[in-house]
Amino acid sequence: MISLSLPSPAPPSFKPPNPNPKPHKPKTLKPSSSNPLHNRPIHHLDQAQLNKAISTLDLMSHHNSAADLLTYSLLLKSCIRFRNFELGKLLHKKLTNSGLELDSVLLNSLITLYSKSGDPVTASLVFEEMGERKRDLVSWSSLISCYANNDMEFEAIVKFIDMIELGFCPNEYSFCAVIKACSVKENVWIGKIILGFVIKSGFFDTDVCVGCALIDMFVNGGCDLESAKKVFDKMPERNAVTWTLMITRYMQMGQASDALELFLDMVVGGNAPDQFTFSGVISACAKLGMLSLGKQLHSQVIRLGLVSDVCVGCSLIDMYAKCMVDGTMVDSRRVFDGMSEHNVMSWTAIITGYVGTGGCDKEAIELFSEMICGQTIPNHFTFSAVLKACTNLSDLCLGEQVYTHAVKLGLASVNCVGNSLVSMYARCGWMENARKAFDILFEKNLVSYNAIVDGYAKNLDSDEAFKLYGQIEDTGFEVDIFTFASLLSGAASIGAIGVGTSKQLFKCLMK
Known part of the structure; x- marks a missing residue:
């Protein structure tokens, strides 16, 4: 039996790192002018009133008292920090009409604004309009990061090469951005070349963020x-973030045992786990069915005051649901009810737990109803779980109501929702509707094909099931044991295990 003794993180302190015994006034943003109107936007920012700060610009313009670049820069950075992108875009328009010549700092902030708002086209236009004179390393890094974060990996790599050819030396931010662009299958070989550049530049041994990007x-x-793991082992510094990242990646690859082993190495080394570490390790316990260790971790989470964290709570709900001893959801429900607040993640975790338990589908539907009444908006995972509950209850009417709700929220085309709808119709014998739901799926995966193949097999149409199997081969998906089980059960149910069918199945299995 594994026993844990975890180091406690330093108790929270409300004192500054180097307390000054002399009383001092809170630090405020420095006003840009002695003119009272010039001070107003800064005053509103100090009061966290971003809308008022920006609306003051119109008042200043009306009194022929224009804001300067510093004021605009502070306002723009606040828009980015608070993710108020619409206000940021409005500020850009005001800035354009101000007649001021924008400096590199402001232009770089604009690139960041449009990058974070998911508008790489406008970010690119800002970059191009800067001209070579105003572009600095921050400009290049910001645009590369913009492309990498907006699924434009090729463009990010091209810009990185352009930057090098113009004589700029990459820093840690440039490297992190371009490495992210290499985190897709077809670009990893480029990432390995860049790794050599990283080592030569000295960032591999000194920068944690670059190491994390390489792991990803x-x-x-x-x-x-x-x-x-080799990158992780050579990292110059390991903190809760780096340990958690590696543990999470082990879980992502389905290697829960290795994730737990790494967690124990972390603890033995005197590193204090945070809420994200606990969430990942508790998920590993759920996957491995290690209830005893999971309970120890639950106790540690309570002792460290992390039990109110949503991620930790969701992991505990999932663990107790998957490691039930008495066949009930009592422990999961206790964790859920003890959470200080519920969001879509916690609601989805408890609903999914009830559906996965078997025989608790009505409770899942009741929880979904409570969630809706409480004004929490479901996500695609919620709808997928609830549709499975409707399938288990053979309640087509309720299932179609749930699906209509998903349509209204624009989630009907999400893969897992569509797959659950296909399964629901198929399990209830409505193969015509199941096929329609399958055909309109925006992006089909193996789960989609397995659902429809299983439907045809269970509804005694093995010919159509085998035809769809042929489509699976054409798409390039690797069939799994569920596909073969469906084909076999379909053929067996109609007594079709003759020589021809046997040869077909044997041919499938040999592939």
Whole structure:
């Protein structure tokens, strides 16, 4: 039996790191002018009133008292920090009409604004309009990061090469951005070349963020845990973030045992886990069915005051649901009811737990109803779980109502929702509707094909099931044991296990 003794994190302190015994006034933003109107936007920012701060610009303009670049810069950075992108775009328009010549700091902030708002086209336009004179390393890094974060990996890599050719030396931010662009399967080979550049530049041995980016690249792009672990082992500094990242990546690759082993190494080394670490490790316990260790972790979470964290709570709900001893959801429900607040994650976790338990589908539907009444908006995972509950209850009417709700929220085209709808119709014998739901799926995966193949098999149409199996082969998906089980049961149910069918199945299995 594994026993844990975890180091406690330092108790929270409300004192500054170097307390000054002399009383002092709170630090405020420095006004840009002695003119009272000039001070108003800064005053509103101090009061966290971003809307008022920006609306003051119109008042200043009306009194022929224009804001300066510093004021605009502070306002723009606040828009980015609070993720109020619409106000940021409005500020950009005011800035354009102000007649001021924008400096590199402001232009770089604009690139960041449009990057974070998911508008790489406008970010690129701002970058191009800067001209070579105003572009600095921050400008290049911001645009590369913009492309990498908005699914424009090729453009990010091209810009990185352009930057090098113009004589700029990459810093840690440039490297992190371009490594992220290499975190897709087809670009990992470029990432390995950049790794050599990183080592030569001295960032591999000195910068934790670059190391984390490399770990993500090897796992997300190449499913190469061995290389990721080598990067982790050579990192100059390991903190809760780096340990948690590696533990999470082990879980992502389905290696829960290795994740737990790494967690124990972390604890033995005197590193204090945080809420994200606990969430990942509790999930590993759920996957491995290690209820005893999971309970120890639950006790540690309570002792460290992390039990109110939503991620930790969701992991505990999932663990107790998957490791039930008495066949009830009592422990999961106790965790859920003890949470200080519920969001879509916690509601989905408890609903999914009830559905997965078997025989508790009515309770799942009741919880979904409570969730809706409490004004919490479901996500695609919630709808997928509730549709499964409707399937288990053979309640087509309720299932269609739930699906209509998903349509209204724009979630009907999400893969897991569509797959659950296909399964519901198929399990209830409505193969015509199941096929329609399957055909309109925006992006089909193996789960989609397995659902429809299983439906045809269970509804005694093995010919159509085998035809769809042929489609699976054409799409390039690797069939799994569920596909073969459906084909076999379909053929057996109609007594079709003759020589021809046997040869078909044997041919499938041999592939």
